[in-house]
Amino acid sequence: MDQVTESKVIGVATPRIDGPLKVSGSAMYASDHHFPGLLYAWPVCATISNGTIAHLDTAGAEKMPGVVAVYHRENIGKLYRVPPSTGFTLILDEKRPPLEDDTIRYYGQYVAVAVAQTVEQARAAAESVKVTYNKEKPDTGEKLLGTPLTTDKPDEKSKRGDTAAALQAAKVKVDAVYRIPVETHNPIELHASVAVFDGKKYTLYETSQAVVNHRDVMAQMLGVPTEQVQVITRFLGSGFGGKLWPWPHGLLAAACARNLGRPVKLVVSRQMMFESVGHRPAIDQRIQLAADADGKLTAVQQDYVNHTSMLDDYNEGCGEITPFLYSTPNLLVTGGLVRRNVGNPTAMRGPGAVPGLFALESAMDELAIALKMDPVQLRLKNEPALDESLNIPFSSRHMKECLTVGSEKFGWAKRTPEIGSMKRDGLTLGWGMAACSWLAARIETEATVELLQDGSARVACGTQDIGGGTYTVMAQVVSHETGIPVNRVDVVLGDSSLPPGPISGGSWVTASMTPAVLAASQNAGKALVLAAIKSDGSPFKGKKPEDLELVDGTVRLKGQQQGAVPMAEILRIAKVNSVSGTGKSDSTFGAAKPKVSFHSYGAQFAEVTWQPEIARLRVSRVVTVIDAGRILNPRPARNQIEGAVVMGVGMALFEETMYDPRSGAPINNNLADYVVAVNADTPEIDVTFLDYPDYQLNALGARGVGEIGLAGIASAITNAVYHATGVRVRDLPVRIEDLLVPANRTTHLA
Amino acid sequence: MGAAGVATAATAVTPLAVSAAIAETQERTVPQAQAITGTMPVTLKVNGQSHSVQIDPRATLLDTLRETLHLTGTKKGCDHGQCGACTVHINGRRVNSCLTFAGMQQNVEITTIEGLGQPGHLHPMQEAFVEHDGFQCGYCTSGQIMSAVAMVKEPWGTLDSDVKEAMSGNICRCGAYPNIVAAVQAVRRMA
Ligand code: FES
Ligand code: FES
Numbered sequence: 001m002d003q004v005t006e007s008k009v010i011g012v013a014t015p016r017i018d019g020p021l022k023v024s025g026s027a028m029y030a031s032d033h034h035f036p037g038l039l040y041a042w043p044v045c046a047t048i049s050n051g052t053i054a055h056l057d058t059a060g061a062e063k064m065p066g067v068v069a070v071y072h073r074e075n076i077g078k079l080y081r082v083p084p085s086t087g088f089t090l091i092l093d094e095k096r097p098p099l100e101d102d103t104i105r106y107y108g109q110y111v112a113v114a115v116a117q118t119v120e121q122a123r124a125a126a127e128s129v130k131v132t133y134n135k136e137k138p139d140t141g142e143k144l145l146g147t148p149l150t151t152d153k154p155d156e157k158s159k160r161g162d163t164a165a166a167l168q169a170a171k172v173k174v175d176a177v178y179r180i181p182v183e184t185h186n187p188i189e190l191h192a193s194v195a196v197f198d199g200k201k202y203t204l205y206e207t208s209q210a211v212v213n214h215r216d217v218m219a220q221m222l223g224v225p226t227e228q229v230q231v232i233t234r235f236l237g238s239g240f241g242g243k244l245w246p247w248p249h250g251l252l253a254a255a256c257a258r259n260l261g262r263p264v265k266l267v268v269s270r271q272m273m274f275e276s277v278g279h280r281p282a283i284d285q286r287i288q289l290a291a292d293a294d295g296k297l298t299a300v301q302q303d304y305v306n307h308t309s310m311l312d313d314y315n316e317g318c319g320e321i322t323p324f325l326y327s328t329p330n331l332l333v334t335g336g337l338v339r340r341n342v343g344n345p346t347a348m349r350g351p352g353a354v355p356g357l358f359a360l361e362s363a364m365d366e367l368a369i370a371l372k373m374d375p376v377q378l379r380l381k382n383e384p385a386l387d388e389s390l391n392i393p394f395s396s397r398h399m400k401e402c403l404t405v406g407s408e409k410f411g412w413a414k415r416t417p418e419i420g421s422m423k424r425d426g427l428t429l430g431w432g433m434a435a436c437s438w439l440a441a442r443i444e445t446e447a448t449v450e451l452l453q454d455g456s457a458r459v460a461c462g463t464q465d466i467g468g469g470t471y472t473v474m475a476q477v478v479s480h481e482t483g484i485p486v487n488r489v490d491v492v493l494g495d496s497s498l499p500p501g502p503i504s505g506g507s508w509v510t511a512s513m514t515p516a517v518l519a520a521s522q523n524a525g526k527a528l529v530l531a532a533i534k535s536d537g538s539p540f541k542g543k544k545p546e547d548l549e550l551v552d553g554t555v556r557l558k559g560q561q562q563g564a565v566p567m568a569e570i571l572r573i574a575k576v577n578s579v580s581g582t583g584k585s586d587s588t589f590g591a592a593k594p595k596v597s598f599h600s601y602g603a604q605f606a607e608v609t610w611q612p613e614i615a616r617l618r619v620s621r622v623v624t625v626i627d628a629g630r631i632l633n634p635r636p637a638r639n640q641i642e643g644a645v646v647m648g649v650g651m652a653l654f655e656e657t658m659y660d661p662r663s664g665a666p667i668n669n670n671l672a673d674y675v676v677a678v679n680a681d682t683p684e685i686d687v688t689f690l691d692y693p694d695y696q697l698n699a700l701g702a703r704g705v706g707e708i709g710l711a712g713i714a715s716a717i718t719n720a721v722y723h724a725t726g727v728r729v730r731d732l733p734v735r736i737e738d739l740l741v742p743a744n745r746t747t748h749l750a
Numbered sequence: 751m752g753a754a755g756v757a758t759a760a761t762a763v764t765p766l767a768v769s770a771a772i773a774e775t776q777e778r779t780v781p782q783a784q785a786i787t788g789t790m791p792v793t794l795k796v797n798g799q800s801h802s803v804q805i806d807p808r809a810t811l812l813d814t815l816r817e818t819l820h821l822t823g824t825k826k827g828c829d830h831g832q833c834g835a836c837t838v839h840i841n842g843r844r845v846n847s848c849l850t851f852a853g854m855q856q857n858v859e860i861t862t863i864e865g866l867g868q869p870g871h872l873h874p875m876q877e878a879f880v881e882h883d884g885f886q887c888g889y890c891t892s893g894q895i896m897s898a899v900a901m902v903k904e905p906w907g908t909l910d911s912d913v914k915e916a917m918s919g920n921i922c923r924c925g926a927y928p929n930i931v932a933a934v935q936a937v938r939r940m941a
Contacts (some may be wrong), residue, residue, distance in 0.1 A: 019880035020872060023895060025823015025863035030824035040817075065788035103793070120806040188827040188835050188923045189889040237889025238924050271829045467887030467924050496884055592886045635883045639926055643886060646925030649801030671832035671921060678918040680911075682927040 003695045009480045010700060011691075012525035013635045017486060018235075018471045020443045027235040031192035032544050033205040034648030035263040038194075039068055040588045042122035044129045044251060047274060049107035049341040049664025050138040057130040061114055062130060066121035068260060072416070073099045073114040082220040085420050088443070088590065091245050092212075093278060093344040096246025096311055104133065105310040106343045107664040113252045115264060138341040138664035144285040144305040145177060147338050150313065154303060154336035158323040158389050161330030163288075178287065178359035179731040182657040183280040184273070184666075186676060187415035189237020191268040191277050195257035201228045202254055204661075208233045209243045210503035212462050215496035217246045222254055231496040234617050236466045236504075240647075242345035243466075244505045246399070247277045250298070274657060274669035278346030279304040283316055283361040283689025289328075289366075295373045297382045299330040302360065304464035308337045309344040317352030319422050320359055321437045321711075323389030324597060326382040331389070341376045347505060348708040350645065353438050354714075358651075361434035361715035362730060365722065374417070375719070377408050379435050387597035395596045396694040398627040399435060402603035406720075409686055410605040410623040419726040420610075427609040429620075430724025436712030438507060438631065440598040440694065440703040441589040442741040445512045446499035450527055450580040455553075457484045458578075459520070460492040463501030463513055467638030469705055470509055476633060477514050477700070481521035482567070483553030498581065507600075507704030508634060509590070515585040515698040525550045528567055535574035541563060585698070596696055598629040600708045603647075606716040610724040615736050616726075619649050619683045619717055629688040629703030630693035640685045641709035648713025650677040653733050655685055766829075792853055796821065797865025797881035805852055812836045815862060816854035823863035823892050827921070834920030837893040837900075838862050844900035866899065874940065875899050878933040886924035895918045898934045902941060909936060 004010060046053075058070040079097035084173040098110045141147065142336060167173065194205040199326075202222065208214040208231060215231040232399035236243065239618040240437065253266040268277060284307040304318040319333030348354075368375040371532045382402055386393050407413065415431045416422055422429040447461040459478045465471045475489035490500060502512040527549050532540040533553045539557065540548055549558050556564035571579065607621040622645050631637045654675035660667045668674045693701020718729050721739070729738050761904045789804040796819060803818050812829070815821045815838070824847060827835030831849040838847045839861040867873035875895050878884070885891040906912040913934045914927070922930065 014909070015880055016890070019883075019885075020869035022878075022885055022891050023863075023876040023879045024866075024872060025892045026869065027823075027888055028822070029825075029889060031826070032816075033815075034820055034822075066786055118789070118806045118809070120808040121786075121788070124808075186923055187887070187889070188825070188833055188921060189887065190826060236887060238887035238922070270830065270832075372771060467885075469886075636886070639886055639924075640884050641928060642928050643922075643925030646927060647923075670830055670910050672830070673827050676923060677919060677925065677932065678921055678926045679914045682914065682917040682925075682931075685928055714857065 002210060002699060005699050009476045010632055011630060013212055014476055014486060016469055016472045016636060017475050017491065028188055029235045029237055030194060030205045030207045031190070031235060031265065032279065035196055036262045038265055039115050039117060040119040040122040040258065041092060041113050041253055041266040042126040042265050043110045043252060043272065043438045044112035044131065045108040045396050046104045046111050046125045048104055048133045048135045051104050051133045051135040052135050053102040053104065053111060054132045056112060058112065061128040061129065063127040064121065065124045066117040066118065067114060067125045069666035070112055070125060070129060071256060072103060073145035073291050077259055078223060079255060080219055080223050089213065090216055090220060091213055093312060093314060093346045094162045096336065097221055098252050099127050102554065106275065106341050107666065108272055108343065110248055110252060110276065112392065113256060115256050115260065123215045139344060140381040140659035140661055140664050142282060144282060144307060144338050147284060147311050149305065149336040149338055151496050152338065155697065156647055157319045159332050159336050160388065163299045163330040163332040164222045165286055165300050166330040167290050167301065170298060170408040171293050173290045173369065174287065174289040174363050175372060176287060176366065176730055178285045179356060180283040180355045181732060182282050183651065183655045184350065184657045184674060185240040185242030185278065186273065186671065186674065187238040187240060187242060187517065189275060190270060191249060192266065193253035194265045195253040196263045197257040199261065201230065204229065204231045204250065204254060206231050206233055206250055207236060207239065207243050207561040209239045209464055209505060209723050210245065211464060211465055211494060211496040212500045212558060213503060217646050218250065218254060221251055223574050233464055233494040236464055238396055238467045240349040241351060242278050243506060244347055244503060248668045270671060271669045274666040276343050278344060279313060280686045281308060281316055281345035283318060283355050285318055287359050287363040289363050291367060291371060292505060295371050295378050295381045297326055297328040299737040300326065300328045301332045303649045305336045305338055307340045307342060307345065309342055310339050312344050313337055314345040319358055320439065322353040324384065324387040325435065325437055326655035327359065327384035327388060350438060350710045353711050357434065357436055358714045358732065359725060361712055362718055364414060365432065365719040366728065372648060373485050375433055376403050376412060378649065390594065390622040392595055392597050394711055395598045395696040396629065397599065397601055398690050398692055399601045401510045401690055402601055402625040402627050403435065405688060406603035406605050406623055410686065412605065420724060425613055427726050430608040430610060430720035432716050432719025432723055433603065433605045434581050434712035434716040434719065436602045436604055436708060438600050438708040438711055440511060440697055441506060441508045442512045442585050442697060443501050443502050443508055443589045445516040446582060447501065447516040447582055448499050448582050449511065449517065449518045449524040450578045450734060451524050451567055452578045453568055453571040456490060457482055457518055458490040460498045460516065462493065462496055462498035462511055464504040464511055466504045467635055468509065468640060470513070472636065473514065473632050474517055475508060477517045478521050481518055481553065482525065507708065509705040510702050510704045512585055513695055514632065514700050514702055518699060519583025520581045523583060524579055527579035527581055528555065528570060530574060531574040531579055532570045537573045538570060539563060544676060555749060589625065600626070600698055600703050602626040602708050602712065604712040604716040606720045608717060608720040608724055615739055617721065617734065621684045622711065623686045625688045625690065626705065626708060627690040627692060628708055629697065630701035631689045632700065633690055634689065637689065637705045638687050640705045644709025645685050645713055646677045646682055648710050649681055649683065651715035652714040653734065656733055715747045757882060770926045783909065787934045793856055794852065794860060795831055796925040797862060807853055809852050810848050811850040811852045812847040815847060819930055821862050821864050825889055825892055827890065835890050837896040837920065839896060839900060844897050863896060866895065872912065873899065875937050880933045882929045882933040882936060884933040885926050890920060894922065894930055911936040
C-alpha cells in the first residue's frame, strides 16, 4: 500500500468525537444497561485461600426478601472449559469455570452467587450464605527467587555468546535483585456484566478489551455456537490489561440469565477486583551486568521469577526488551514461575517490559555509578546497530535522539552526579533517567467502510476504544481517504458481530486497525467510482475507473477540478443508499522468522524533591521523549503518555497489593489503602513525540502509545531517588522507611 | 411504556418467525411491575424533576439514581467514598452519592451530570473538558466535572496547585490530571 505522507487530518490534533457523550454521562458503559425484568447478582466469595468447602448452606439466604435464586456448584448448571488453542484465540487466564469444584485456591474465589430483585437484596443474601471450610495453610510468600519453580529449571528465553565467562572476566560488574510487588489494575470502572438471554441467544454487555475473543470464550464455556453469543462494549472505563480476557463473574452472570430466563446484572465490587480479575504478579529479577572500564557492555544476564496461581501459568515475560535494548556480545535471559495461593495474574499495562525495564534500567544506573560515567552516555555508548537477538534490522529506531532531545529538554547537562549535591528552594533534588521500549505490531483486522447518500460515512470494526481515542482515529482515517469531515463519520465498534478487530492490548490497535480502515475506505471509493461510471445520468458514465479520482469528498476526472461531483450526489444519481468496501490487515505479531524488529522507544527523565527533615519525597518533573512512529492524533496520544507517567509515579512510590500471610487475603483491597496517584501527585510533565513514521509497519507509519509511557518511569524515579538520597531502592514501591536509613546504604531483600 | 408495550410494538413490525421468538422471551422477562417486597416509597428531586419511586431502604443515592431512575451518568467506582466517580450536587454542594442514603435526601435539590448539560447544550465545564481532553476512558469524568463545577464556587486560591488539591478526591486512573487542571483553570479564568 502507498505510504501516506501528506494529510489534512492525519497527525492533526483532533478533539475526540465521543467527547460530548463522555462529558454528559450519555456514553453507555456495560453496567449502565438496563432491561425490563432485570435481576441483580452478587457473588459469595471464599474467605480462605487454601482448602475446601466443608458445607455450604443457602437455606436462609433463599428465604430473604426479593431473592430469586442462590446458585452454587450443584445447581448452577453446565459450564465448560475452553479447548486448548494454538493460535491467538480462545484466550482466558483463569481456565477453571467458576464453581467447578469445592477446592479453594485463592481468597475471594467465587463459591456461590445470589440473585435478587434489587442489588441490596442480592448483596444481603450473598452475605447470608453460610460457608464452612476445611482450611489449610496458604502460601502467598513474597520471596520468589530461590523458591521451588513449576518446572525443573528456569526457561531460557534468549541467549547469545558465553555470559558466564564474560561475567567472570568482567572489569566492572553489577549484580543485584530487584522486586516488584503485586500491582492491581484498578480501572475506575468496576468489571461488570449485564447478561440477556432470549432462550437461544446471549447478548452480553461486558467490560471487555477484546469483544471477539470474549464472545468465542463465552460460547465455548456456555456450550453454544458462537453465533448465539454477542458481546457488546461500546464504552469501556479502561482496563490496563485487566479487562483483556474473560473472568469468572461474566460466566456467572450469563449462567444466571440462562437459568432464570431474565436479564442479570453483576457488578464486581472494588474489593473483589483485588481478588478475581487479575493483577500484575509479584516478580523477582536478578540482573547481572558486566562492562569494560570505558563502559562498553560485555554481558547482560536477567533471571526473573514471577508468581502465578495454583492452576494456571501466567508468565510475565520480563525479558521482552532486554535482548535488543543494548549492544552486548553475551546475553542470557531466563524465566520461571512459582505457585502461590493468589487469583490468576494477568497482563497489566506494559506486561514484561515495564517490570523488566525497572530492573534493567536500575541496574544500568548502578553500572554508570560504578563506572563513574554519566548514565545517558552509558546508554549512548551501548546503542546497537541492529537487533542483536535476531540479527535483523530495526524498522525505525531513534533511541539516541530520544536520549539527546530528552537531555536537552530536561537540562541534564547541569546535573552534578554527587549524591544530594543539587538544591532548589531549600529542597534536595534528585535527577534520574531511564531508556524504554515497547513492542510494535499489527494483528489481523477487518473493517468495513460505507459511503452514504446523505454525505456521511460509516466505519465498523470489532475493536474497542478503551480511552485511547480509537473512535476518533478511525474517523480521521476515513476522513483522510474520503474527504468526508470527521464529524460526518459514524464510527461503530465494541460489538463482536462487527468485522473482527484487534484486542485493545499490546498498544497495537492503531497499527492494526488503521491500515484495514484505510483499505476499506479505498475499496469503498472504488465502489463509488464504479457507480459513477455505470449509472445512468452520471456525468462520468462510460469512463474507465482509472480516468477518475476521489478528492475532498468529490469524484472528478483526474487532475480536473472542474466538473467535480460530490460523492453523495453520485449515490443519488445511482439511486443507491450506500456503497461499501472492506479492508484487512495481516499480522506481524508472533511471526516465526521476522525480517525486521518492530519496537517503539523512549527516554524518561525524572526529578524528585527530597526533604530529609520530614522525609518528604515528591516527583516534581518528568520529561519524556517518545519514538512511537507517526502520531495520528497528538491530543489523545499526549494524554496517554501523561497518564502513563502518572501511573508510573504510583508504581514507583505507592502501589502494592499486600496479602495477609495467615488468610491469603489482599488486605489493602480498596482505593484508600491501595494508593494510586491522584491529581496532587502529578508532576509537571513534558511530552515530546519524535514522530518518525514507521512505514514498514503500515502505510500510515503508525505504531501505538498505550504502554510505552509507563516503561522506564519507575526506574527513572528510583534512580533520581538515589541521586537525591543515596538510597538505592530495589524493592518497589519506595517507602518512607527505605529513605530513613543513612545515606550510602542500600535496601536489601529479606 | 411498560414491558408489555414494548412487546406489542415489537410484534407489530416483526416478521412472524422472529416475533414468535420475541413472544417467548417476553413471557419469560415480563413478571415485574408489582412492587418489590421490602421496598419503601420516596420522592426525590433530581435535576429539577420530582420522582416518586419505591426503593430498598438500604439503597444509596448512587444505586437509586442508576438502578431505579436510570440516570446512569453517575458512576460507581468504589462504593466507599474513595474515588469520587459518584459525585453529585446536593443543594449545590459536591457529595459522594455512594455514601448517601437515598431515603434521607427527600427534601433537597439533587443535580447529576445529566442535569448539568447534554450534547448540543453543554455546561461550560463540560465544554472545557472536551476542549482540553480532560479524560481518556471517560468513566471518572462525570464525577470530575460535578466536583469541578462545585469546586469553582468554593473558597480556593487561584493556582494550579489549588485545583490539584481540590480535585484530589476524584481519582482518574487514566491519569488525565494535567488536562483536568487545564480544563478547570480555563473555566475559572472565564468566570
Ligand atoms: S463510588 Fe462513590 S466515591 Fe467511589
Ligand atoms: S478518564 Fe479513565 S478514569 Fe479518568
